[in-house]
Amino acid sequence: MKSHELIYLDNNATTKVDPAVVEEMMPYLTELYGNPSSAYGFGQQVGKALDQARERVAGLIGCEPGEIIFTSCGTESSNAAIHSALAMDRDRQHIITTRVEHSATLKTCEMLAKRGYEITWLGVDSNGQIDLAELERSIRSDTALVSVMWANNETGVLFPIEQISEIVRAKGALFHTDAVQVIGKLPVQLRDAKINFLSLSGHKLHCPKGVGALYVNRRTKFNPFITGGSQESGKRAGTQNVASIVALGKACEVAAGYMEHEVTEVRKLRDDFEKGILERVEGVQVNGDRENRLPNTSNLAFEGVDSEAVLMLLDQQGICCSAGSACTAGSLHPSHVLKAMGFSDDRARSSLRFSFGRFNTAAEVEKALEVVPQVVGKLRRIAVAA
Numbered sequence: 001m002k003s004h005e006l007i008y009l010d011n012n013a014t015t016k017v018d019p020a021v022v023e024e025m026m027p028y029l030t031e032l033y034g035n036p037s038s039a040y041g042f043g044q045q046v047g048k049a050l051d052q053a054r055e056r057v058a059g060l061i062g063c064e065p066g067e068i069i070f071t072s073c074g075t076e077s078s079n080a081a082i083h084s085a086l087a088m089d090r091d092r093q094h095i096i097t098t099r100v101e102h103s104a105t106l107k108t109c110e111m112l113a114k115r116g117y118e119i120t121w122l123g124v125d126s127n128g129q130i131d132l133a134e135l136e137r138s139i140r141s142d143t144a145l146v147s148v149m150w151a152n153n154e155t156g157v158l159f160p161i162e163q164i165s166e167i168v169r170a171k172g173a174l175f176h177t178d179a180v181q182v183i184g185k186l187p188v189q190l191r192d193a194k195i196n197f198l199s200l201s202g203h204k205l206h207c208p209k210g211v212g213a214l215y216v217n218r219r220t221k222f223n224p225f226i227t228g229g230s231q232e233s234g235k236r237a238g239t240q241n242v243a244s245i246v247a248l249g250k251a252c253e254v255a256a257g258y259m260e261h262e263v264t265e266v267r268k269l270r271d272d273f274e275k276g277i278l279e280r281v282e283g284v285q286v287n288g289d290r291e292n293r294l295p296n297t298s299n300l301a302f303e304g305v306d307s308e309a310v311l312m313l314l315d316q317q318g319i320c321c322s323a324g325s326a327c328t329a330g331s332l333h334p335s336h337v338l339k340a341m342g343f344s345d346d347r348a349r350s351s352l353r354f355s356f357g358r359f360n361t362a363a364e365v366e367k368a369l370e371v372v373p374q375v376v377g378k379l380r381r382i383a384v385a386a
């Protein structure tokens, strides 16, 4: 199926690359191939493009350009923050995180636990929220880092990052937030924030895959995760992926212009869709805190149907969404996020994530509101007949 025939409602998985972003990066894939670290003008010209990209990324999140380190993806950014916090102070080797993190943090902390580090896992309530008092009680004198995502990729639930960062700062630990799902969707202003590290990823904001950034507060000591050359002021070795970094800069500039659109138009698409489904289909529940939620995400449990089956039938009709669960070695594991919220395996296995973006239209929502109820109805009839 050609992409223009698709109804792409999976914008939390990845996003369509903005044509303006492609245009901006093209010269760095063709004639402007100099190494940004070279001393001659041809290289320096490319180095200037990196400077501009750094300014643009910093502009979107309200920090200094010198606080941005370009990385290969959001996952690398989070790994770098976690490993740096552990390396900087040998007396602080305890980490606190939540049970609903993306695998970039989750698996890294599981791996560290196997290596003997102590990890405290904070649970969530049925809204997907952590208990701030429990967080406060968990921070110890040997806590190196608290890592809490800003928005959950499956449910869109937003954690109160300002309050969390204040608690962590007051207790003297470092704070990292995986903001991969927030950047480009909600305004972020880091200048006076009490955040030490923040991870972001290009492909969630209409930039190509394989580029990200880590914000490291200028007063926070940093130990590089990837060592070698002195690129990125010695904080991340390896010749920069110039074209993708230029793309990320442009994507951030464009995203700033769309911020209002995200919180009004994209929210309306999501709300119209969600309301339409709740009106048309019986036995549907919204997963996650409906108030404190990304404006683009709707995670819905369709009682009595298998989300993988819905996904496949929707796929046949050109609608892309996500089951919000990981498929490993052919066996479907119910989403760790929905399980952590206390939902049954059945509810987790009947849940689907629909995530909207600026390239979606009201006509697509209308079409989805025709197709999704048909598909769910069909699967429920089959289940009754079986």
Ligand code: PLP
Binding pocket: 012, 013, 072, 073, 074, 075, 076, 102, 104, 149, 151, 152, 153, 178, 180, 181, 201, 202, 203, 210, 211, 212
């Ligand atoms: N964190 C969150 C919340 C995500 O949604 C994702 C991507 O799915 C990542 C981290 C990983 O980002 P990347 O694909 O750039 O490694």
